Each structure stands twice: as structure tokens, then as C-alpha cells.
Amino acid sequence: MSRFGEVDDQYDPHALEQRVFDYWDDVDAYEQTVEHRSDGESFFFVDGPPYTSGSAHMGTTWNKSLKDVYIRFLRMQGYDVTDRPGYDMHGLPIETKVEEKLGFENKKDIEEFGEENFIQECKDYADEQLEGLQSDFKSFGVWMDWDNPYRTVSPEYMEAAWWGFSKAADRDLVEQGHRSISQCPRCETAIANNEVEYEDVEDPSIYVKFDLEDREGSIVIWTTTPWTIPANTFVAVDEEGDYVGVRAEKDGEEELLYVAEAKHEDVLKEGRYDDYEVVEELTGEDLLGWSYEHPLAEEVPDHVDGEGVFEVYAGDYVDTHGSGTGLVHSAPGHGEEDFYRGTELELPIFCPVGGDGVYTDEAGKYEGQFVKEADDEIMADLEANGALLASGTVNHSYGHCWRCDTGILQIVTDQWFITITDVKDELLDNIEDSEWYPQWARDNRFRDFVEEAPDWNVSRQRYWGIPLPVWTPEDRDDDEDMIVVGTREELAERVDQDVDPEAVDLHKDTVDDLTITEDGTTYTRVPDVFDVWLDSSVASWGTLDFPSDDSRFDELWPADLILEAHDQTRGWFWSQLGMGTAAMGEIPYDKVLMHGHALDEDGRKMSKSVGNVVEPDVAIERHGSDAMRMFLLSANPQGDDMRFSWDEMGTMENHLRTLWNVFRFPLPYMRLDGFEPSETDLESVDDDLELVDEWVLARLQATKAEMTEHLEAFRQDRALEALLEFVVEDVSRFYIQAVRERMWDEEDSGSKTAAYATIYRVLRESVTLLAPFAPFVSEEIYGTLAGEADHDTVHMEDWPAVEEYWVDEQLEEDVALLRAIEEAGANARQQAGRKLRWPVPRVVVAADDQRVVEAVERHTTLLEERLNAREIELVSPDSQWGELDYSAEADMSELGPAFGGRAGEVMTALNEARIEETTLEALEEAVSDVLEDDESITEAMVSFVTETPDGVAGTAFGLDNDDRGVVYVDASLTEDIESEGYAREVIRRVQEMRKDLDLDVEERIALDLAIDDDRVADLVSEREALIREEVRADELGDLEVDNGARKEWEVEGVMMEIALEPLAAADASK
């Protein structure tokens, strides 16, 4: 890219991006940029590793775009940023994908296939997915260390997990325990609560009578899981709830039933009783200690037994007004709450169900059946035993395995835990050490979650994961005397077998058979692998390959910034806090930027089944990577979800097109004049700068300040908005318009050079500011503007600093006022029906304050040009323009307190009043109808507003909804104005014809005019010199057009025929 070289006429994002990719390759742009900052202050960013199944969707694309914009911004601010991307590659999702691929149905198939082979298949699959993600991320210009990502399956990363876990064990936070967990019976493993997905399903809904011992009657419970009845251990009630004893009659038989008072009607209706009577009113407390008989005592002979079982206890999870009966069937073997309460009551924990969801021999009659399939038989048996009060079905949400969609079961098994509940206070304290954007996410959601978090079950009975580094004595499998290995080196030292710490892979197949023998005891490994959430929880040191590489840990850890979507509150934000606290006693990150999810155009989540997914590559295809990134980055990154919008993305492409036009406009002139920015910088042309140059430079300073502030507050959307406002409104629509004529000047002039230097500086800094957002187009523009002494890539530039010298807030306001006046003037012109091409004799600016007067006085000429006015007349604030009427605008903050409920009515009257002088007396007179005797209008309540008089068009102008004056356009015609107007009409049409003929700008022509109206023809001929000059016509007269064009036009109702031909052609034809 040579300086001021030829560029595409049109912004073509695809060709441009391809060129930039090639260019980046050629000059090693990324590597140079990283190297350029290698001496800078360290900034430790940690990438939340995406899971390697599936490809990048709009959400991940948004996430990576955000990371990219902040990494680039930080680099430009001088930081040496850690930018190693990561990939989360273990876990059940990949296992189930591979199982599907291989046609497996359960664990047996895997065992037959061979653990080692299966692990290899999973590894291959994850690697393949990783490649896909890498190329997706690269495709929209994300600059991270793609050659060296951290992978959770690498030995050094797995070691980081072992190390963290062993540190937690050192702090006595690792234990093995008998716990109620969610089990997927197909995957035959525990799954985390946040891996449970809830779906609506139809389940049995049964009411069961438990006959009371030592007294008449039964208590009634309700459940949707008949299969848990065999494990019933106790019944829970609300101690403070109201219950009733009901004598109910059905088919001539009477029963005494106990249920919650609030539910007794519902329950009896379900049971289709003929009649009933409340015979007893009691509280939950009265029921405590009542004993009952197990309804399936015969079918399940080995049912739970012991002191205190089959009794009524208080339980705080009971709701006497919710669904059910107010008495809750409790089976500690099949429910978390039941488990905790059962443990508290020191009742036995009975779970006659295996990890595969099949009843064990403890389930008696039901042994060998899959639990859900035993529901019918259990209900039949209850019926036969006279215990079934009612049965039906219910539609409710029930947990399913996130991967294979199998209904989960609550069972009790032996699992390994990090007992984070032991350090709950430390966790809550540590939260305070992190800064969140937005802060409510930390103080509400995150805090709530941490407060309620149970111990972390980290063990999974699966294959594709990091093996638990736990060895237990051969004859036992609990946490007594366990050995936790922290590093590969330690492993090599302690195991009985030969292990090369450099080469060992650490996956299950390689460590399963390793044993440790110490003090005469042989230890074997616990066969479980880690919950995949544990993998990413150690990313803050895994990224650094710590502990195997300890060169950077002390300097960098903890992370300065992490940046993920809000689902990670319960995911990575949490797992890192838990692991960081358990292992290190600290939160492993300082700042969190939490963004939302990408929703579709209707605000629903994108989902494959709904078919509303927008693929990032389709978006890139339609609008280019830069436009897509800018769209994504224009969304608030703090908590809110983003609604996808093709329109908005298209708008971003339009803005880039505008930037492209702004950029390419001055190039030919600069090239022609040999403008050399390294010799002619802004400072050297200072004396020749015109006001508009100083203004655009002042706006540039304000834009830089604003952007920096927003980016530092993690509001890149506002930073981008500020930049686009500057480029589109200030540079394109105002500055370029204002300097065009200076650039067309064929003579060398100080003014022209000053304009070059100004626009050069503006463009250079604008693309530098844009670079983090739209790295491709910024690079190409920068490359065209930059010289030998500049960097190879815009991304090596320093973030542009505010230069105090050019800051000029007063000038900014001046021009803002002028632009407001101009805009109002254009409006008034249109109302008066006068095109801009036709001059108007005068424009009157009625200023409300001295600032407006100053602004107009300093820029009268500019205003005359812009509004095509022969004269600008200024009416100062202390005088009034004679022809005006007035009305009043009410200030509600004054009116409200004064008039109370009638304030609205008074406001309307004031708005509608018409008076000839701006006095309160006149105004009060005009609104006397709505005023009571003792009421008056005060100065503070109103501001007077001018009303347009007849024959003159007027439009108010102001800043930020604050009126500052009115512009009146006097559009009356004189002969001179008509002459110029018609001449301009002719010129415009000749120009258009020149253009149609593709004539060079410099080319001379011969011109012929035939105008149907003599008066108009005379008026036009008065301006012949002007026409000749503007259209470069050397000859005027009769033309036989051979080599040119002839066309008829209608101008303001007058027909005119115009013919022209290039002079070279005209000569040839003679």
C-alpha cells in the first residue's frame, strides 16, 4: 500500500478483507504488534475457553469480538497483554457425541471398545472441533495467540488441575462422601445441578394413604415419582401449618384422613369421595411423632428399618398451600432436601437403586426393573394394598440430562467433593475483591448463588476427563489416608511403575493402573474423572502452564480481566472463584465484564430447532467482518442481551462506506499537489488554518476524550457511537462539505495545504480510533495514509491522546450553533419553497443570547454561502423583530407547584396564546380564561416564543432541545436573483450532461442553449460568463452535435434545449 495510492471507488469489504489478511501475513502484523508492546506493563487477560463441540455462533462471535476490541485497545494504550486463547475439550458432551458417532448405547459398549480407544476418539473429535473454532475466530479478525492456545487436554494443563485440587486437599477441603446427587442413568454418572435441563413431561400423580400406627386413620401424601415409595423413610409436615382430620365416605365406607387444611377439598375431590366432614383441626406440631406403616412393607421386605423411621417430622421444605397434601413423602435416598433432613434426623439413608437406574436386591419384588418402568406395578400394588387414594397424571417440568436428554434420578452414591461450604465466608469475602461490570451482577446474582452453593461434587464416573489424582489404600475407597498427587513429577516419584514426567499423558488409560506403595500399604487410583467444570476453573494458572512453568505466575496472577456472558455467573465466574478460593485463598480475577446473549430479531434465543439461528459466516458474507463486528460492538456489553438486527448491521456497512468516501475524496488532490504529511504537519500550517479546520480538530479532541472514557468504563458501544457521530456528522457532512472548494483550488495556497494537513490528521486518528472495532478497513486506510516512517500496521499505533492545544470547547459550541442555524435555515427555505440553488435576498437570524450573536458575527460569510443568501441580518437578544407575533412556552416545573392539578390546562392555554408583545401582562390577558382571580403568570413560568409572520418562513434553532433563536428566510425574488437562479439551473444540467458523456473534469466544451421563454433567455444570458466558467465552455453558439449530446429539459415550467460537445471533437468535426 503506497501513500495516497489509488483506492477502490467503492468500499468492497470482501476484497478489502482479503487484501488485509494477505498483508497481515506478509508483514507479520500480529507478531510485530505483540513484540512492539513486549516491554509494556503486563496485562493478564484470561480467555474463557469455549467448549469444543459445534461451531462458533453469534454469541461466541460477540464474545470474541468484545475480547478483541479490549485487547487491541489495551495494547494501543501500551500494555503487554496476555492473549492466549483457550479451549475446553473434556467432558460428557464430547463423550456423548462420540458415542453417537460410534453407535454406542451405554457404558458396556465403551468398555468393549476399550477405554484407550474411546479416549483417543474423543481427543480426535475435540481436536477437529478446535480447528473449526480457530478458523471461525480468525475469520473476523480476532487477534489472539492462535498458534499457541491452551488446551485442557494437554498434560501441562491437566497438571494445573491436579495441582489446584491438591492445594485444596492440603487445606482439608477434599472429601469423599455419601451424597444425594443427580444421576443420569444412561450415562451412568453423576451430573452437576447446572447440567440438569428442565423440560415439561407427563408423569404419574398419585395420592397415597399411609396407615397410622397406634391410632385410627391415615396420612395422605402426594408424589409424581411412585418409584421412590419403596425408599420412603419418613413424612415431613410444616410445623406451623394447619391440618385437618376429615371423615370421608365413599361407596358406603368411611375413612379418617389427615391432610393440610388448605388442601383437604382438593384431595377429597381427587379421591372422588361422596361426602366428608372435618372432624379435627390441628397444627403440624400436633402431628409430629405420629407413626405409620410402610405401604409396600410386604413387597419390599428389606425396606429401611431402625429407630425413628416411618414417623412424622417437621421439614422446612413443606408448603401447606402448594401442590400436594401438605404432608411430604420423604426418601433421603432420592432427594436432596430429604437427604439433608434425613441426615439431620440421623435416619438411615436407604437407596435401593443403582447408578444405572435399576432396582437392586434391596428393592425386593422390584429388583432388576428400571425404576420408571416399575411405576405401574408399584401403583397397582398400592391399589391392591388399599393405599392408593387417587392416581392420575400431571404435566410438570422435570430434570433431564443436558447431553442425552434422559430423565435424571436423584440417588445417593459415593462421590468426591471440594467442600466449599467450609470456606463460604471466605468465598463471600473474596467476591468483594472483584470489580464487576455491571456491578449488580456481582451484588445480586453472583452473591445469591455463592451463598446458596452446596459442596462441589467434582467426580464423574466417566472416561473423557482429567482423572482424579487420588489414590486410596487398596482395601478401602474413602478419604481416610488418601494420597492426592499434585504434579507429574510427584507422580513419577511416588508410583511403583516407571513414568517419564515429561512424556506422561495423564489421561485415564495411562494412570488407571499406576499404584503407589508407601509404608507397606498399596494405594490404587480412584477411577473417577473430574467434572469438566473443574477443568476451566483452573484457567487462571492453566493459561500460564503453571505449575510446570512458573516463570510468569508470580508477576501475572490473578487475572486482570475476564469477559463472558451472563450464563457464566453460575459457570466459569463461579467455578474460578470456588477453585481459586479453595486452592489459593483468593479470587483469581480482578475485573469481570459480563455481557448478555445474542437473541434473534424477535428477541427470542437463537435455537437450531426453531430455525432462527444467524450464522456468523452468513453475516460476514452479507456485510463484511468489519460491519458485523461494529454491529456486535454497538450493543451494550453489560448484562443486557443483544437483539440481532440485519438493518443495524447494514447501517454499519453504510457508515463504513461513508468513511471510505471521506477517505478517498482528498486523495487525488493530495497526490496531484504532492502533499507530504511528514514535511507539512498540522503544526507547520497553524497560521493558515481556518476556523472550520480548528473546529474539526477540536471535535477530534473531544471525540478522543469521550471514547477513552467509555472504553475504560467498558462501554465500547458508546465509544463507537461517539466515533461514528464524529466521522459521519462532523467530518463527512460538515467538514468535507466546507473544505471542498479549497481542495479544488488549482493554485497552491496556504489554505489548501492547511486543509490537507487537517484532514490528514483527522483521517489518521479516526482510523486509529476505529482500529479496535473494524481492524480491516482501518488497516487499509492507514496503509494508504502512512509513510515509510510509520508502523507496518495501524494496530501498533498508540491510542490517540487528547492534544490540549487543539481543544476548543467554545469553538465547538460556535459551530454547533451555526449548524443549528443552517439546518433551521434550510428548513425555512423549504417552507418558503425556494431551492438552495436559488439565492435569497436576506436571512434574518433572531438570536436569543450573546453567544449566538458572536457565532453569527464570526461566521457570517460561511452562513451566507451555506444558505445561499445575499445578506445575513442579525437581530440581537435585547431587540425584537417588528413583524413578529409571540406565544409562550410553559415550564412545567414552575407551573406544577403553582397550579397543581390545573397545570396541564394552563400550559395548553399558554402554548396557544398569540400576543404582539412579550410582556407578562399581555400574556395574562390572553390566558385569563384559565386563571383564577388571585393567580398570575411569573417570568420563571414561561419563555416567549416567536410565531412566524406571513410571507416569511421561520424556523427555531437550538442545542440539546434548548431554543437559542429563530432563522427567518426572506424568499422574495428580484431580477438579479432570478438571473442567477436560472443560470444555476442551466449549469447543473450541463454538468449532468458532461457527466453522462464521461468527460474529464478539465475538458473544455462547446455549448448551445435554446430557451423557450424570452424573458428567461435574457436572464440567463446576463450570467453567460458565470456559465462559461463553471462548465468550462470556450464556445457558445450553434452546434450540429455529432460527438456530444443534445437534451431537452423542463426548468421551473420553461423548456430549454441544451447541446454540448467536447472541443476536441468539435474541432475534428469542422
Added chain:
RNA sequence: GGGCCAAUAGCUCAAUCAGGUUGAGCGCCACUCUGAUAAGGUGGAGGCUCUCGGUUCAAAUCCGAGUUGGCCCA
């Protein structure tokens, strides 16, 4: 079922914290400009500010209840 967040023009969002006549950009329509030209300018249409209550002289804004959507949890 619970917690958090959101709901304002056809679309994307401001204005909500500190109550005072709802704004911008995009899109649409009309007009206009023409040496950036698949650009530019001006105007117009388009809002019971999700609903229902409450507080207040005054509510998009504060409070309560609900509806819809999103995330998380059960």
C-alpha cells in the same frame, strides 16, 4: 415454583439513578442537492412509554401486582 434482568416510534436504543410537555439513528414516504455520487440535504408520517393499581400538583421515571421475553436456580 424462586432469584436477577429487560419491555419506550416499524427496527436498534437514549431519557429511568436525582419525577416536570418523550428523543436520536436506521427504515419508510415526499421533496431536494449534484466535481464524495450505489453518497449528501430538508421535511413528513409513525408513541394510550407492556397491563392494572398506588404515591404525587405532576409518573416512561418511584412503589405494588401482573403479562411477555432472557438468564440462572429448583
